[in-house]
Amino acid sequence: MLPCLLIAKIHWPFRPYFTRSYRWVEQHVDAFGVRFDTSSWNTGRSARASRAKQETWSSSNMNRKAGSLRETFNSLGGLLSVPGTIALGLWALSVPALLLDHAFGSGAFPGFVRIGETTAYYVLSAIATAAIATLGVVYSLVLIVFTLAAGNIGPRLLQRFTRDRVNQITAGLLGGTFLFSIVVLHQTDKSHVPSLSIAFAVVLSVLSVLQLIYFVHSASKSVTIDEEIAIISSGLKIEIDRVTAKDEDGDDPETVVQACRTPVKAARSGYVEAIVEDDLMALARRHDLRIDFVARPGLFVVEGMMLARHSAAADGEIETAIRDAVELVESRTATSNIAFSLDLLIEMALRALSPAVNDAFTAVACVDQFTAAMIGPVTHGLRGHVRCDTDDTPRLHVPGMTVGAMLGEIFHPLRRAAASNLLVTRHLADALLRLDEIANDDVRPLLRHHARLLAEEQRLVKCLDQDERDLETLLSPLLEGKNSAGAHDPSYL
Secondary structure (H helix, E strand, O other), X not given: OHHHHHHHHHHOOOHHHHHHHHHHHHHHEOOOOEOOOOHHHOOHHHHHHHHHHHHHOOOHHHHHHHHHHHHHHHHOOOOOHHHHHHHHHXXXXXXXXXXXXXXXXXXXXXXXXXXOHHHHHHHHHHHHHHHHHHHHHHHXXXXXXXXXXXXXXXXXXXHHHHOOHHHHHHHHHHHHHHHHHHHHHHOOOOOOOOHHHHHHHHHHHHHHHHHHHHHHHHHHHHOOHHHHHHHHHHHHHHHHHHHHHHHOOOOOOHHHXXXXXXXXXXXXXXXXXXXXXHHHHHHHHHHOOOEEEOOOOOOEEOOOOEEEEEOOOOOHHXXXXXXXXXXXXXXXXXXXXXXXXXXXXXXXXXXXXXXXXXXXXXXXXXXXXXXXXXXXXXXXXXXXXXXXXXXXXXXXEEOOOOHHHHHHHHHHHHHHHOOOOHHHHHHHHHHHHHHHHHOOOOOHHHHHHHHHHHHHHHHHOOOOHHHHHHHHHHHHHHHOOOOOOOOOOHHHX
């Protein structure tokens, strides 16, 4: 069972690295057979030419096959691949367990392991029946959690719930316990009682009970909206901090942008899930290119839309290689995607502010997490990423979200939705004051712009004059361009 649990543990975190395996398949496997790499048989200039030709070989047919393979792998995630792997692993483990029983016999094991035929039959039947019945209950509870999450939190969170490791291991362990017990029961008769295998089935049943208890605990937390906000915001902070730290000492993207003129257009429509920068850097060094991407991760592109530009003349092989480095998917995911996690929190806040839900404190919690996530961008800035080769020559520019775009995506919809909700409106004002206190000089004008919009929005809403004056007083450091240090006053909460 240990190998199966280890597979489940490491399956998802290393998912992005499967991309390199697909690239290797594209280079070495033909549509109907194996494409052997013979470049290593050559020497000198001919060897380099052969390797370059081999590296740039990538037909559109193989690109479609590799893309289809990636999408198939992604679709197998959730409650299929990991539970299935664990269940099949435990089922296969019954074979060596039975072989050990046959090799050593019941007399080789301690007395507390040995068991009679009738007792073995009842024990294995009870374990198998309980495991398969509990598996049905687990899936029913998962569906109930999905329904509650879709209605109360947001339908786009279901993708995260299906990838919850607790749900996957619970389903796989129960299914594997059932299969293991059925196989051992089939091999039990009067002439041979596999005591060791039966003992292992009992151990699996104990583990299943403990895992079921933890599953119920996890499921109860899954529908707690504050827990979900904290989990999503934690991932958002990690992604923002990673991009911010990477871009703090980056080169000016204009050095790459100005050198690129030849467009590369998308071959199909989809969301840009990831850009394989290592492949692009190798391509740029090999052909002495500058590559400027127009489409950033998370953006939806349509067929024929410009993905990127490069500095060389029009070349079909180069353009195909650049397209191959862009992973397009039909639906958005949270994999290394700041915009997706940001939109999840915005959706939760807007849903909480809707008349049907009217949960102001959930919106307040989302605003708090937005404020925490924006510490890095407002302090250090959030710019596009420029990568250089070993001799510090800028080769690749991949755009990212700007600070202005992030602030606009957060505050514009929340300001409009919270126009008639004084509690959330004042909390938005307090968030602007907190960010202004730590922001650099380039970001402060953006925060003051949003403060003016927030005050103007409040004037358009029919509210008491005193409420309007209180909000303007709270925002006065931003509206008047003063230092807002210590100006925020959350005492109204």
